[in-house]
Amino acid sequence: MTRYLDTVPHPWNHAAIQTAIFKSFTDARAAIEDTDGGRLWRSLQELDESVYVLEANISDLLDEISLFADRSKNPAFWHQGDGSEAERHTLEVKRKLSNCTAALMALVDHARNFTRTSPVTSYKDEVKKHFSSVGLHDFLQCLRNYNTHWRIAQTNWTISRGREENSRQARFLVTKAELLAWGGWNAKAKDYIEGVAESVDVYEVFYIYRTHVQKFYTWHRGAVLREYNATLRPYLEYKRLYEGISKKYHWNLVISHLPKTLNPLQYLGQYLPQQAVERVLALPHQSKQQVDELIRLLDMDEFCDEALRDKVYALFGAAK
Structure with a gap:
């Protein structure tokens, strides 16, 4: 069945959208969402969500490591009973590390798909600029396959005194030997591992990578909004009209009762x-x-x- 708005030439005005809502508010919304701008806006929102998921997972991981340091002040934390608290926190770090690498690869795939359909100027140059830690991106990408196809990285903890009195700083380390036992690293990832002294600091690498992600995708969103303004603007105006007219009908009904x-x-x-x-x-x-x-x-x-x-x-x- 043909939707009313599909029969109306662009740009759609207030009267056209109001008529479409009166005929079928679901068809009206679907027609608006099916515009080029609607599809682009939805893709951009989905990419934003993928960025959020990765950042949230990294925050969970870093918080777990910091919590380990605080809880370790209690002597009972180290008791070797059935399932000590130290062991539980170590497992939580491994779980959240695995979540981070999975979310990272999901973001990489989503970004590639978005860029394939909606490229922006200087994309590759900005990737190089913002992900400036040589080999880190490749290492974390391969770490996902390491966790999935080999084994969850065996982390070892170290605790040191923080700068403030009675404070502690925890670090979870994966040794170079542990990582290189797997042969699936690409050349850049392997070079990154070879470049560390003895171990990879889980907290440090994800803290740095989160900073890269935040800066790059802030730039990227701005670039998309600038370069695709002519595509997005009609959709956002249609959406604004649809929501305003729908609210008018809603408030009329509510106030009347x-x-x-x-x-x-x-x-x-x-x-x-x-x-x-x-x-x-x-x-x-x-x-x-x-x-x-x-x-x-x-x-x-x-x-x-x-x-x-x-x-x-x-x-x-x-x-x-």
Whole structure:
């Protein structure tokens, strides 16, 4: 079945989207999402999510290592009973290390797919610039295969005194010999391993890599928004119109069924941030000025017709 918007030439205006919503709000939204800008925006959001997952996993790993240092102050931490706390934390480090390498490879694949369909200028140059630690990226990519196809990296802990009094610093190390026992490293990854003194510091390499990821993908998102502005702009305008018109219908329905005794002020915090709530409350109570500011802050000024505005005035007890 043909969707209404598919029969309307671009650009779609307020009236076209309103008619499409009236005919089928699901078809209207689907048609908007199927535009070139909609597909690009969705791909960019999915890439952002992949970056978030990797950063969150790295934070979990680094937090676990830091927690190990703090918990190790307790003598009971080292008791060799059935499943000591030290052993449990070591296993947690291994688990979270495995999660990090899996998330890293997922991001690499997502970034390649995105770049294949939506390339940006100077991409390769920026990769070299931001991932400046020679061999680190290749090492971590191969580490995922090491964990998956060989064995989970055997980490050894070391604890040293921190700079502050009574503080400790934990490091989980994977020895060079342990890593090189596997023959699946590519040339750059192997060179990276050969370049370390005796061991790879798990905390250090993932801390550095997270910094690279944050800086590069901040640049990349900005580059995409700049170079594909002409593609994204129509979609984001259609999306804005769709959401505004849909909210108008929603609020019309909701307000029509609210009890007349309801105090709308008690719900402001559900729809506005604190600063915006304060701006509304700073205006004369039960005034049209207060209601008009509320409508503006809800980004509904363009979509709130006279009939709906009168309903909101009545809800807030604004003077006629």
